Amino acid sequence: MSQSSAPPLGPEPGVRPGPGTEADAASGTAHAKAILVGEHSVVYGRPAVALPLGQLTVTARIRRVDGPASLRNDGASLPIDRLPERFASIGVAARAALDFFGLPGEGVEIDVANEIPAGAGLGASAAVAHAVVEALRAHADAELSDTERFELVQTAERTAHGNPSGLDALATRTELPLLFQARRTTPLPPSAPLWFTIADTGVRSSTKQAVAHIAQFVEGRPLRAQTVLDRLGELALRAAGDLRAARTAELGARMDEAQTALDELGAGHPMIDRLTAAARAAGAHGAKLTGAGRGGCVIALAGDAAHARELLAAMRAAGAVSGELVRIGDAAEAGA
Numbered sequence: 449m450s451q452s453s454a455p456p457l458g459p460e461p462g463v464r465p466g467p468g469t470e471a472d473a474a475s476g477t478a479h480a481k482a483i484l485v486g487e488h489s490v491v492y493g494r495p496a497v498a499l500p501l502g503q504l505t506v507t508a509r510i511r512r513v514d515g516p517a518s519l520r521n522d523g524a525s526l527p528i529d530r531l532p533e534r535f536a537s538i539g540v541a542a543r544a545a546l547d548f549f550g551l552p553g554e555g556v557e558i559d560v561a562n563e564i565p566a567g568a569g570l571g572a573s574a575a576v577a578h579a580v581v582e583a584l585r586a587h588a589d590a591e592l593s594d595t596e597r598f599e600l601v602q603t604a605e606r607t608a609h610g611n612p613s614g615l616d617a618l619a620t621r622t623e624l625p626l627l628f629q630a631r632r633t634t635p636l637p638p639s640a641p642l643w644f645t646i647a648d649t650g651v652r653s654s655t656k657q658a659v660a661h662i663a664q665f666v667e668g669r670p671l672r673a674q675t676v677l678d679r680l681g682e683l684a685l686r687a688a689g690d691l692r693a694a695r696t697a698e699l700g701a702r703m704d705e706a707q708t709a710l711d712e713l714g715a716g717h718p719m720i721d722r723l724t725a726a727a728r729a730a731g732a733h734g735a736k737l738t739g740a741g742r743g744g745c746v747i748a749l750a751g752d753a754a755h756a757r758e759l760l761a762a763m764r765a766a767g768a769v770s771g772e773l774v775r776i777g778d779a780a781e782a783g784a
């Protein structure tokens with residue numbers, strides 16, 4: 449998988465179309481992510497590995513309009529400061545970006561086209577925030593450092609997640625798998641392509657609630673929790689090395705062990721058990737939940753493209769509502 453965020457579309461230099469025309473629409477894009485190992489433990493400072501899912505994208509477009517800054521949804525225009533709960537983090541991202549770029553709180557309408565299912569553990573909230581921030585940056589024709597961009601997205605993520613680790617904000621704009629450790633990222637281009645299957649349980653799950661649920665375990669059983677979180681951190685570091693070296697058997701074993709640890713923390717769900725069991729029965733090297741869990745998606749490691757399709761068929765037969773085949777590493781990245 450090679451594709452990631454596209455460069456912003458802005459007007460051609462010297463060309464200034466009139467207000468309200470599509471031709472001057474600034475836009476921003478971002479994509480989904482999957483956490484390979486380290487969800488939840490990353491909230492407690494342990495390392496984690498994430499993959500970009502470049503085929504699931506979100507694009508935000510800005511239109512010049514009369515009236516307050518607003519979000520277009522289902523044919524209606526809703527002021528960003530009065531959005532319903534499910535869009536609250538989009539409103540926060542838009543408000544933070546407007547303020548940052550010194551734009552007035554009026555005259556723009558944000559249209560978001562999102563392919564990433566919400567509540568599926570694939571980073572929809574961070575990706576949407578990125579797209580909105582980037583579209584408003586392009587609209588303002590302003591500069592934005594990586595740190596400033598990250599902080600703007602994190603502002604929105606605090607509304608969506610409560611206590612975000614920052615991993616989603618980073619993984620929804622990266623082109624390569626990454627190791628997130630001590631608030632720093634290291635790209636992990638694999639030495640050979642790897643194939644994964646992502647399957648959706650169809651069970652929607654709130655990241656905020658899942659994080660709060662795991663916090664209860666951490667507070668209730670602090671000693672055991674530290675052992676499990678430490679082990680997840682070790683698994684993430686080992687998975688980073690296995691991913692880089694394309695060691696599928698070892699990587700799959702880390703994924704399976706991570707699933708056991710996440711189950712103990714309370715991130716499991718019967719549908720996750722069904723899909724991981726189906727994937728393993730179909731020969732997956734490893735399978736686990738990805739993202740916040742308690743529903744959402746499962747990620748399984750396949751041997752090749754055909755095997756990835758077989759894993760998807762097996763998980764669909766077990767009840768998955770949809771799925772994606774994901775190739776990580778391409779010819780250009782292999783051996784890099």
Ligand code: MEV
Nearest residue numbers: 487488612613615739740
């Ligand atoms: C959610 O995609 C990942 C979690 O680890 C939360 C976070 O990192 O902020 C569950």
